[in-house]
Amino acid sequence: MNNSSIFRLFAVVFLLFSGASVYAQSAKVGYVDVGRILEDSPQAAAARQELQNEFAPRNKQLEDLHKEVTKLEEQLATDGDIMSEDQRASQERKIQRLKRDFVRARDEVREDLAIRRNEELGKLQEKVNVVVEGIAKEDGFDLILTQAVTLYASGRIDITERVLKKLSNP
Numbered sequence: 001m002n003n004s005s006i007f008r009l010f011a012v013v014f015l016l017f018s019g020a021s022v023y024a025q026s027a028k029v030g031y032v033d034v035g036r037i038l039e040d041s042p043q044a045a046a047a048r049q050e051l052q053n054e055f056a057p058r059n060k061q062l063e064d065l066h067k068e069v070t071k072l073e074e075q076l077a078t079d080g081d082i083m084s085e086d087q088r089a090s091q092e093r094k095i096q097r098l099k100r101d102f103v104r105a106r107d108e109v110r111e112d113l114a115i116r117r118n119e120e121l122g123k124l125q126e127k128v129n130v131v132v133e134g135i136a137k138e139d140g141f142d143l144i145l146t147q148a149v150t151l152y153a154s155g156r157i158d159i160t161e162r163v164l165k166k167l168s169n170p
Helices: 003-026 035-042 044-081 086-137 160-168
Strands: 031-033 144-148
Touching: 031 086, 031 160, 035 044, 035 086, 035 160, 044 086, 044 160, 086 144, 086 160
Parallel strands: 031 144
Antiparallel strands: none
């Protein structure tokens, strides 16, 4: 390749990129901080409260089971020396059974909570998508990004506050 061919190649590349940047400058871009919406929106707060109320009885059962295991372990530690071999073995088996029951119950609660949390998150995400799409259409946005795909977004294009306001006043 001679110098003139290299110059022409650079000129073509420059023209291609300069045309793309002119187009990109005319595009209207917005940004939404979904994490902030999940923390600050009234729907997220209501979902958290609903989940807390829904799982409170099961959490109480777990606490009670844990207290029972702790009580039996303390009893075994203090009275184990004066128990017969059969009583001691029976107490140890009971403690092990209750510990297994506790772990199973705790894992079930965690799984059920994760499922319900995802359900509530999905409902909120649908509402957020509707609101964001409405703002995008109203204001003529070409593209709206979230932090999942964005390394940096200036406050100038951040529409999170507008989304929160619309979620607060449906």
